[in-house]
Amino acid sequence: MRAVVIERLGGAEVLQLKELERPQPGPGEVLVQVVCAGVNPADWKCREGYLGAFLDYRFPFVLGFDLAGTVVALGEGVDDLPLGSRVFAQSDVGAGKWGSYAEYACVSRASLVAMPENLDFAAAAAVPTPALAAWTGLLEEGALRPGQTVLVHGGGSAVGGFAIQFARCAGARIATTCSADNAGQAKASGAELAIDYRAGDIHGALRRWAPEGVDLVLDCIGGGSLPNGLDLLRPGGALVAILTLAPGDAGPDHAEAARRGLRTAVAYSRMPSGELLGRIASLLAAGRVRPPALDLLPLSDVASAHDRLQHGHARRKQVLQVAG
Template sequence: MEKRMRAVVIDRTGGPDVLRIADVPVPEPAAGEVLIRVACAGVNPADWKCREGYLSHFMQYSFPFVIGFDVSGVVAAVGSGVQGFAPGERVFAQTEVGAGKWGSYAEYVAVSQDSVVPMPDNLGFADAAAVPTPALAAWTGLFDEGGLRSGQTVLVHGGAGAVGTFAVQLANATGATVAATCSAARRDELMALGCEQAIDYRGGEIAAAMRAWAPAGADLVLDAVGGGTLPEGMDLLKSGGILVAILTLVSGDYGPDPAEAARRGVRAALAFSKMPSGTRLREIAALLGAGRVRPPRIECLPLEEAGRALDLVQSGQAASKLVLRITEPRDF
């Protein structure tokens, strides 16, 4: 008999009205895949953008389609050729929604073994589900594109968001000196994560504050907000420095202009990962397990409130990192 599961699906791209809870088949793990029984699914801005069709330039939708990039849970089964994972093992992963495969807003999801990582013992399922996409974006921007090294200076624009929270901690863990923009209400929180300077973006004095903090300019500016919210980003760099932007994928946001950067004697790049997500997620997991990095503060909602969670993220009203609880831990 075919196994069935609950999932949040879309039958077409569009606004909140296209979401529905459906009864769909449990995916069968193909060769090289791990089937995860989902405990929690992280909610990311990329999820509502996926719902609305902003990812159609990168992927093909096959409807009904299950959204959701981030997952934590236990191994339910493995496909042929999979080694190193056993049923019942606690894992987390970034799904392959970007490749057109079903995502994590469901009771089960099949993910390539190269993207699945054992969960650190000190993390619960909700915390683990809050990690993959924002932490990987931060890592890619800081290290893969930005080349950040110990002793350098970095400004994280949007330090209080999920990506920014990880960026501040990862930069600090590698020995860089870190400044970040945030609201005044989040200043103490960021300072506790390792910021040397927290700049209130609402005051309109980012450039002046940066000149006082790093007169020669920063080695790296990571723009984790986008949308033209840091128009003077290149001015904050020292000669040869680099501005790395994490694209919002919304219309009109193309990131910094490399030609303009070259004219100014600096560099510009976009944060795109060039390797399987599990490779970097294992390194991040080691830092989490050692207590050198911790997840952002979270709020859990049931699967049935996926629509409300996406609305909160899209409108910017989410005060914490949102996570959907798909299966109660006692059920494992």
């Protein structure tokens, strides 16, 4: 099979398109013929070694967290998926196994979900990691409830876009920070207030919208890009940061939050993630949530996709066309 592999950690130059032996599914696994693979910021961080605390790299290593494709073989103990089923999932790369940048991938049955019929493979591949991160941060760690107020910091990102839509579905009132170019889409997705983080006074605008502060701040960007985020919360509020794995990103100030009687948490996708992704698939199938706009690139352009994400030049979700 064709696959993008790395033989060592490093920059985008370590990405190589090679021929590898097709994997065989083990017990509880499914072999998926990958049609499209989503590209996430976690991918370039994985490539550079920032996931070393979470997994053992065994070279050659195939990157890629997200995939959409068809079932072609079943491992021992799996008998509930017809061959040819259209599925999407997070890969098992977070467990140190080969990921989705390949023509075939073995995936835990517990992670696989039937693709909504109203999505094509590219759209489905754009969903798992950002949607799961947004749901976990907003609804699990953030415990957002109907009628509450939330600030989604980074509403123009894939994670932020899903967070706005999930908050709308949860019956919350939503403000977001984003670029002026993304304000229209953020409001169409459910945000009442869109603050231009480049030119606007985030604290002033938010206090005019929610004078006592908001119930929840979901930081989808990190890296100190939301200074004094705790000041935006009402008494008893919560600040939840999406795990970035970026070097030097210390995350929320947990001690200061506790001193003020506020709550903080760091959100990340839990694996296997099929049960939660199934709930998200239901919202997608009903048209209540939409996948992000995307750029579809050939597998050979993977280095370009990584560079765009790493250096902040990706205006849309990056997805790789693995099979025709």
